[in-house]
Amino acid sequence: MSIIIFVVILIAAWQFFYWLSVDMLELCKSYAVPSPIGVAERFADLLSDGSLLKATGNSLLRGIAGFAIAVIIGVIIGLLINHFNYLQKNLKPIVLGVQTLPSVCWVPFSILWFGLSTKAILFVVIMGSAFSIAISVDNAIKNILPIYTKAALTMGANKKQLYTYVIFPASLPELVSGLKQGWSFAWRALMAGEVMTTSIGLGQTLIMGRDLADINQVMLVMLVIVIVGIIIDKCIFSVIEKRLLKKRGLAA
């Protein structure tokens, strides 16, 4: 509840500064500063012609698809790194290094390899999140209490049982936080990918706003990107995370 009031205050302050700087003191030109009313108008326009929904839907689909592939790749790399000492020593530092690359750095490669296509966008998304997921998988498994695996071994667990009945459930809460972080990387990478192509999506709508010098549209799209990101984080990942922790008596 308090956050809603806070947001209302923020919007009021925004409107006030717009009015002060553009209308009153004429410090800025109206095309350079978005206003709450202007953004709301653009929102109504783009909503009524369906383009905003279409762009959001397209972006979400791409984000989810890219993220799903990144999860598969990240989990495999993470498991390999965790399991083989050789890879732990030699591959992990490289993965850690590559993971620090901002996702835009993958754009040139993706365009050269895939052209201005959806594939190119997916490539950026995957590269932007798979490595961080790999690192979280490795860390999540490492942080399991040794007694969990010891107990299972002395009860006769084989390798496969150890992974399915102990390592997987034991690392699950941390795994979910890793995926949550992976998703936020994927979502950011998606925007980096989308702004370079012309296929319909939030990133492309953002660039269109710039090309039309429509600052309100730019602002609107930025807000939608933030809101979608928050919704997925709070309504999916955080909910699962909390449930897992609560079941184990670890939630605050």
Next chain:
Amino acid sequence: MALILEGLGKHFENSEEATLHEINLTIETGEFVCIVGQSGCGKSTLLNLVAGLDKPTSGKIILDGEEITGPGADRVVMFQEHGLYPWLNVIDNVKFGMKLAGIPNDVQEEKAMHYLKMVHLEEYKDYPIHQISGGMRQRTALARALTLDSKVLLMDEPFSALDKQTSNILREELQNIWQETKRTILFITHSVEEAVYLSDRIVALSPDTGKIAGLVPVTMPRPRHVYAPEFVEMRHQILEIVRGKTI
């Protein structure tokens, strides 16, 4: 036939001296043996070797004629910290070992309930682990260990993290369960009182040399009374050995 430790030694790579040295010990089937010793003398190391969680640097361990090469369900361990799985409730934790062994569900259920009753936890079977007390957790771990009918039950200070009163109740119950189920138990403790109370035989490790400092049979009839003169006498005797005063 039973559990035989033959010239067993353990020298950790990063330590100067061997932690365990020439340990020779035979534990008979059905016997309750306690290993006592001061902190850091190598009790857990010894138990881990028998459990197969660690490898000896010399000697070998033979169980029913077969040399031990790794961990297995014939030597279930009960640890000081319960080692229960927080994502499973009480009864599913108890069933865990049986699930690994591929035992049919109805048998799992029946056996789990049998041992839960034995440790007085049948009413708590659906509780999550974090909602039961420390004593109940150790009871759950005991029930879980019992379901596997292992040849030897290994216990590494299972009651030492509990308050004195709870730990006294649990050792009494363990004794009853042992008499009822006729298991072979290798029990580690730093409490000489606990050892004298429970054991058929006490193995005292020396505080510094990593060797067995004394092997003392305990023949007092059960249940034993900690204030009985014999008990006090024996306790004193073993304490001396553990402290390295007599060999």
